[in-house]
Amino acid sequence: MTDMVEVPPPRPHSSTARFIDCMVQVCAIVPYSLAALVLRVVMARVFFATGQEMIDGPKRQLRGYDYALTLPAQVRDETLRLFETKFADSPFSPKLMAYVVSYADFILPILLVLGLATRFAAVALVLLVVLIDRYLEPGTFWSLHIYWYAIFLVLMSGGAGAISFDYVIRQFYDR
Numbered sequence: 001m002t003d004m005v006e007v008p009p010p011r012p013h014s015s016t017a018r019f020i021d022c023m024v025q026v027c028a029i030v031p032y033s034l035a036a037l038v039l040r041v042v043m044a045r046v047f048f049a050t051g052q053e054m055i056d057g058p059k060r061q062l063r064g065y066d067y068a069l070t071l072p073a074q075v076r077d078e079t080l081r082l083f084e085t086k087f088a089d090s091p092f093s094p095k096l097m098a099y100v101v102s103y104a105d106f107i108l109p110i111l112l113v114l115g116l117a118t119r120f121a122a123v124a125l126v127l128l129v130v131l132i133d134r135y136l137e138p139g140t141f142w143s144l145h146i147y148w149y150a151i152f153l154v155l156m157s158g159g160a161g162a163i164s165f166d167y168v169i170r171q172f173y174d175r
Contacts, residue, residue, distance in 0.1 A: 033161030039151050040118065040160065044109035046148070047125060051105025054079040054098075075102045086135045097131070104128055112155075115164020122155040 057073030075098050083098035090097065104124060111121040129148050133141050160166040 031162070032158060033163045033167075036155065036158060036161035037115070037163045039155060040112040040115060040164075043125065043148065043151055043155075044112040046109075047105045047128075048109035051102060051109070054102040054105060072103060072106050075099055082136075090135055101128060101131070115160035115166050118160035118164060118166050119156050122152040126152045126156075 051072075052070050054076060055070055055072040055074065056076050057071045059068040059070050061068050079102060080095060080098050083094040083101070087094040087097050105128075108121045108125055108128075111117050112125075126149065129145050129152075133145055137145075
């Protein structure tokens with residue numbers, strides 16, 4: 001007598017299992033590269049718009065849009081005053097933080113949209129959000145910033161996807 005384990009015959013899929021399989025297949029139609037592009041553009045918009053409010057410089061009117069792009073020449077006096085009050089108890093110079101945050105809010109979103117150094121930009125923006133949580137907007141972690149952290153976590157772990165300069169550069173160097 002041998003000790004054989006009897007394997008039950010496979011059961012036909014229930015209607016619930018078929019429905020779930022169908023939903024998984026429908027969701028798999030959206031490629032990661034498209035999802036990553038949308039996430040990159042959404043987060044870039046948030047930070048770029050904030051950065052535009054912090055800087056002064058020459059303005060460029062975008063044709064066909066009711067929006068003027070400000071090129072960074074200097075940090076606004078209002079921004080410097082805000083950072084002097086909000087970063088007064090920080091170990092960093094408020095003036096230095098005003099410059100770092102203002103220029104990061106201009107440069108890092110551009111990198112995100114282009115998909116260039118995406119993981120670096122996402123990590124840098126996470127650090128920026130940590131500073132925002134600590135000094136500028138305490139109490140917004142669970143109401144807003146947790147979503148930003150989640151989006152940046154996706155971009156840090158998955159990268160920019162195939163619709164990016166990161167992808168083009170990687171393809172060039174893999175040859």
